[in-house]
Amino acid sequence: MEFRGIDWRGVPFTFFKSVSVKYEKNGASEILKGEPYKINFSNQKTAIVTIEFYKYLKEPNYELTFDKEREGTLLIEYDPMIGKWIK
Numbered sequence: 001m002e003f004r005g006i007d008w009r010g011v012p013f014t015f016f017k018s019v020s021v022k023y024e025k026n027g028a029s030e031i032l033k034g035e036p037y038k039i040n041f042s043n044q045k046t047a048i049v050t051i052e053f054y055k056y057l058k059e060p061n062y063e064l065t066f067d068k069e070r071e072g073t074l075l076i077e078y079d080p081m082i083g084k085w086i087k
Contacts, residue, residue, distance in 0.1 A: 001066060002036040003074075018052045024065075041068045058083060 007013040012035065019037050022029040023044045032038065039047050047066050053059040057080040064074070079086050 001039045001041065001068070001070070003039075004036040015053060016051050017054045020050045020052075022048045022050075024048065039066060044068065060085070 005013050005015050014035060016035075016037075019032040020029060021032060021039055023041075024046045025044050039049070041047065045068050049064055049066055051062045051064075053061070057078060059078050059080075060083075062076060062085060077086050078084070
């Protein structure tokens with residue numbers, strides 16, 4: 001599976017400081033390098049991904065669980081006025 005950041009126009013945009021993944025089944029973890037970020041599930045079903053941002057707007061890290069079968073677009077939105085993720 002691959003993923004990357006995009007801006008409001010749908011253009012690829014780098015705003016992740018670091019991306020790490022931890023596989024639930026065996027507990028292995030790794031820091032992903034380069035965009036698009038690639039998760040190699042091998043014989044894993046799920047992976048917990050932690051995204052660290054550059055913190056220009058004081059964004060906290062964002063953690064989510066990816067399923068091997070998942071496809072589509074994930075939209076996350078941060079509100080700097082309240083300092084929280086709203087999606």
